[in-house]
Amino acid sequence: MSIYLTAIVKSKPETKEELSKILLNMVIQSRKEAACIQYDLHEDAVHDLFIFHEEWADQAGLDLHNQQEYLLDFVAKSSELTTEILIHQTNKIA
Template sequence: MAINLTVILKSKPENTAAVKSLLLELVEKSTQEAACKQYDLHQNCDDANTFIFHEIWENQNGLDSHNQQSYIQSFFEKAKTLLQETPIVFRTDKLA
C-alpha cells in the first residue's frame, strides 16, 4: 500500500539558501531510491522560509529504508540548527 506524505519545513531566515540547497540534494538522492514514487519539493510563494515536500512511497518498508539512509540522517542532524522548528509530517490518504 502506497504511503503519502506531506512534510513542511521552516528554515530560519538566515539559513533559507542553505536549507534550499540541502533539500534539493535530498530530492536528487531520494528520487533514485526504488521505493520512491514521488518526491516533489515546493517553496511557499508568500514565505520563502517554508518548504513543502509531497512524497509517495511504494510501501512502509520503502519509507523506513529511506529514513535510514545516511543522507537523510545527515540532513536531520544539520537541520537542528538550520530550521525554526521540527518538521511537520502529515501522512494522508488520497481521496481523489
C-alpha cells in the same frame, strides 16, 4: 498500498540558502530509491517554507529511506537550519 507524506520545513531566514541546497540534494537522492514514486519539493518564499509531497511504494521502502545517510545528515543539521518541521501522513481519497 502507497504511503503519502507531506513534510513542511520552516527555514530560519538566515539559513534559507544553505537549507535549500540540502533539500534539493534530498530530492535528487530520494528519487533514486526503488520505493520512491514521487518526491517533489515546493517553496513558499514569502513564509520561508519548503514543502515536500512524497509518495512511497510501501512502509519497508519508507523505512529504508529514513535510514539513508543524506536524510540522517539533514536531521542532524535541522535544529541549526529550521524553526519547525511538520510531517503529515495522509490517505488519498480521490
